[in-house]
Each structure stands twice: as structure tokens, then as C-alpha cells.
Amino acid sequence: MDQQHHIAILGSGNIGLALAKGLVKAGIFMPQQITLTRRNVAALSALAADGYNVTANNAEAVSSATIVVLAILPQQLNKLLDEVRPSTDAARHLFISVVSGVSCQDIRSHMGLDVQVIRAMPNTAISIGHSMTCIASDKASEANMSLVKSLFDTVGVSIQINEELMTSATALCACGIAFFLRSIRAASQGGTEIGFHAHDALKMAAQTAKGAADLLLQLASHPEQEIDKVTSPKGCTIAGLNEMEHNGFSSAMIKGIKLSAEKAGALYKAD
Numbered sequence: 068m069d070q071q072h073h074i075a076i077l078g079s080g081n082i083g084l085a086l087a088k089g090l091v092k093a094g095i096f097m098p099q100q101i102t103l104t105r106r107n108v109a110a111l112s113a114l115a116a117d118g119y120n121v122t123a124n125n126a127e128a129v130s131s132a133t134i135v136v137l138a139i140l141p142q143q144l145n146k147l148l149d150e151v152r153p154s155t156d157a158a159r160h161l162f163i164s165v166v167s168g169v170s171c172q173d174i175r176s177h178m179g180l181d182v183q184v185i186r187a188m189p190n191t192a193i194s195i196g197h198s199m200t201c202i203a204s205d206k207a208s209e210a211n212m213s214l215v216k217s218l219f220d221t222v223g224v225s226i227q228i229n230e231e232l233m234t235s236a237t238a239l240c241a242c243g244i245a246f247f248l249r250s251i252r253a254a255s256q257g258g259t260e261i262g263f264h265a266h267d268a269l270k271m272a273a274q275t276a277k278g279a280a281d282l283l284l285q286l287a288s289h290p291e292q293e294i295d296k297v298t299s300p301k302g303c304t305i306a307g308l309n310e311m312e313h314n315g316f317s318s319a320m321i322k323g324i325k326l327s328a329e330k331a332g333a334l335y336k337a338d
């Protein structure tokens with residue numbers, strides 16, 4: 068990213084910090100180009116030592132930035148927007164919101180400003196450059212959409228979607244990291260029960276999951292096509308797989324994703 072941009076991340080908790088670290092790791096921003104805010108600013112002292120600007124003053128952070136990332140909880144958003152409204156210049160600032168369940172129009176309406184807003188839904192793998200990020204907007208310029216897409220492409224894979232699908236993207240991709248992590252954890256617990264020390268079982272389960280994902284991504288293959296190659300007739304794989312399905316494995320994942328999507332859409336109440 069060229070040096071003209073300074074980014075303010077308002078709300079430097081789990082996803083805000085993951086984004087900041089990912090951008091620096093990718094080499095597109097220096098810590099000095101990033102301002103991190105939170106109320107308990109003392110919790111950011113290690114980041115300050117690494118060269119990031121840290122402050123509890125959101126308005127000041129916005130004044131010094133061209134790109135403003137909203138990374139606070141939905142229920143904390145309106146108060147923060149009130150705080151930064153006076154220092155927001157609709158002609159200069161581009162807002163990127165990762166806040167679940169809040170539309171671009173919600174943000175503009177609450178601010179009473181025609182500021183450009185792009186929603187992004189990354190996941191925590193952004194800190195290591197492996198996020199699946201969905202981006203959407205209702206009326207941002209093509210140039211700003213390209214800018215934001217290129218930014219998130221440096222920290223994983225990004226796709227542009229329709230804004231009405233953002234809560235679905237939240238469930239599948241942002242919450243999804245937790246769903247796959249729990250699956251890996253469960254596999255490792257099974258591994259320990261059949262003889263492996265916990266740390267070995269976890270490594271074996273995680274690498275196996277990575278291999279499964281790469282088979283799909285690198286070969287553009289379908290899961291069942293790859294599963295068919297593993298399930299020998301009368302073999303142990305199909306026995307285990309069918310036992311999991313009898314216990315609701317696929318159904319549990321589908322129902323969980325549907326509930327997360329419903330919840331993601333109901334996290335914010337506009338004024």
C-alpha cells in the first residue's frame with residue numbers, strides 16, 4: 068500500500084488487532100501508519116512498543132487517517148460514531164466496517180454524513196495472511212472497492228458479494244474459523260483416546276485438516292469426490308464416517324451455521 072494512506076482501527080480487540088498484525092506482516096503498512104484505539108489503552112502498550120500509534124481518542128485517530136476501520140461490537144457502534152462525526156470528512160475518509168449486522172446505510176444514517184462505507188467480513192486467520200474475507204458496499208466507488216479488495220487480498224483471499232449476504236458470510240467465514248477449530252479439537256480428542264499424546268494428536272489432526280482443505284482448493288475438487296478415494300469398500304473410513312452421520316455430524320454443522328447467521332443479523336439495533 069502506498070505511503071499516502073494512514074489507517075485508524077477503532078476498536079483494537081481480537082479482530083482489529085488481527086487485521087493490524089496481518090497488514091504489517093504482509094508488508095503493506097508499517098506500524099507507524101496505523102493508529103489503534105480502545106478505551107483501555109494501557110492494554111495496547113506492547114503494540115505501542117512495536118511502533119503502532121495507540122490512543123483512546125477516536126476523534127484524533129480519525130483526523131490523522133484516510134482509512135477508518137470500525138472494529139467494535141455492534142452495540143458499541145452508535146456511541147463511537149457520535150464521537151467521530153465531528154472529525155469525519157466525507158470527501159477524505161473511507162470507512163471500512165467489520166461490524167456484524169450493520170449496513171453501510173445504517174452507518175451513514177446514524178452519522179448523518181454521506182461518507183463512503185465498505186463492509187468487510189474477515190476472520191482471525193487474517194493475522195497470518197490466511198483470511199477468507201467478504202467485502203460489500205451499497206454505493207462505494209469502484210476505485211474504493213478495488214482499493215479495499217487489494218488490501219484484503221494481501222492478507223488472504225477476498226471476494227466481493229452482495230451486501231444482503233454479509234450476515235451469511237459472517238456465519239460461514241468469520242464464525243466458521245471457530246467451527247473448524249472445534250472440529251480439529253474433537254478429532255484430536257479422538258486421537259488421544261486411541262493412543263496418541265494430546266500434543267501429537269492435535270498436530271496430526273490439524274495437518275490432516277489442512278491437507279483436506281488444500282485438496283479442495285488446489286484441485287478445485289468436490290469433497291465427496293475426495294472422500295470416495297478414502298473410503299475402501301467394507302473399510303474403516305466408511306464405518307467411521309457413517310457413524311458420525313448417524314450422530315448428526317453434517318446436520319449439526321448446517322444447523323449451527325444457520326443459527327449463527329440469524330444471530331449475526333440481529334446483533335445491532337439502529338436508532
Ligand SMILES: NC(=O)C1=CN([C@@H]2O[C@H](COP(=O)(O)OP(=O)(O)OC[C@H]3O[C@@H](n4cnc5c(N)ncnc54)[C@H](OP(=O)(O)O)[C@@H]3O)[C@@H](O)[C@H]2O)C=CC1
Pocket residue numbers: 077078079080081082083104105106107108125138139140141143146147165166167188189190191241
Ligand atoms: N472476532 C472475530 O473473529 C470477528 C469479529 N468481527 C466483528 O468485529 C467486531 C469486534 O469484534 P471482536 O474483535 O471480536 O471484539 P472485541 O471485544 O475483542 O474488540 C472490541 C474492542 O473495541 C474496544 N472498544 C469498545 N468501545 C470502544 C470505543 N468507544 N472506542 C474505542 N474502542 C472501543 C474494546 O476495548 P475497550 O473495552 O478497552 O475499549 C475492544 O478491544 C464485532 O462487531 C464483530 O462482530 C468480524 C469478523 C470476525
Ligand SMILES: O=C(O)[C@@H]1CCC=N1
Pocket residue numbers: 167237241242
Ligand atoms: O461472534 C461474533 O459475534 C463475531 C462475529 C463473527 C466472529 N465473531
